[in-house]
Amino acid sequence: xxxxxxxxxxxxxxxxxxxxxxxxxxxxxxxxxxxxxxxxxxxxxxxxxxxxxxxxxxxxxxxxxxxxxxxxxxxxxxxxxxxxxxxxxxxxxxxxxxxxxxxxxxxxxxxxxxxxxxxxxxxxxxxxxxxxxxxxxxxxxxxxxxxxxxxxxxxxxxxxxxxxxxxxxxxxxxxxxxxxxxxxxxxxxxxxxxxxxxxxxxxxxxxxxxxxxxxxxxxxxxxxxxxxxxxxxxxxxxxxxxxxxxxxxxxxxxxxxxxxxxxxxxxxxxxxxxxxx
Numbered sequence: 001x002x003x004x005x006x007x008x009x010x011x012x013x014x015x016x017x018x019x020x021x022x023x024x025x026x027x028x029x030x031x032x033x034x035x036x037x038x039x040x041x042x043x044x045x046x047x048x049x050x051x052x053x054x055x056x057x058x059x060x061x062x063x064x065x066x067x068x069x070x071x072x073x074x075x076x077x078x079x080x081x082x083x084x085x086x087x088x089x090x091x092x093x094x095x096x097x098x099x100x101x102x103x104x105x106x107x108x109x110x111x112x113x114x115x116x117x118x119x120x121x122x123x124x125x126x127x128x129x130x131x132x133x134x135x136x137x138x139x140x141x142x143x144x145x146x147x148x149x150x151x152x153x154x155x156x157x158x159x160x161x162x163x164x165x166x167x168x169x170x171x172x173x174x175x176x177x178x179x180x181x182x183x184x185x186x187x188x189x190x191x192x193x194x195x196x197x198x199x200x201x202x203x204x205x206x207x208x209x210x211x212x213x214x215x216x217x218x219x220x221x222x223x224x225x226x227x228x229x230x231x232x233x234x235x236x237x238x239x240x241x242x243x244x245x246x247x248x249x250x251x252x253x254x255x256x257x258x259x260x261x262x263x264x265x266x267x268x269x270x271x272x273x274x275x276x277x
Contacts, residue, residue: 006200019231024097068089070092121149135259151247160277167259201216
């Protein structure tokens, strides 16, 4: 792209019109995102370890009743949840799109953890799971039809009585993404580039579908070369996500205030729901 392409861009876009996601599966991009996953100073890619430990303790004690089982983690990243749950005698499988995250997870895997790289829309989940995790708003990053297809796959992969645990970004949180003002920043490095660059970002909100879209232009500091990325985030109300789970086959749906069972002290960024087969 050239800088003039930015000046001639469309000023309004529809969700997913300019691409589904930023390039999680690009090897170099995924290495930079891995650094964010492992950071204990930001929560851009993952929650901090102390929070994950607390959430895993709640999953195992409250939802699993201290009964070890077989767990599938969709969008597992570098295995931050699976490794903690594996220490509680669970058999864990993690699937993620990012090569660097999966390479890290395999390198640090416990004997009862298995990791697969692939697009969860296409890869075979296998069967016989007691629990399927789909957290940190990952369900919101796909078009609605794809998200519903994943819920159907999850249903068929669970044992009778098993459950899927979903942490969906709240409507309020997604609304804030779509209605934030345009901004720019310069950086020596970021998830978008390992060299000095300028990032221009603008956001769009599609009211009929409750979907936010973020558009990024990355301008290389040395060459002036421009690359673009676009990502959309679909918000679901409680009724919408309950209906989607029912349509996928889940007969019982339960809601929780958070992944620890506690009411958040400040803001409700996520909607936590369990669908039981």
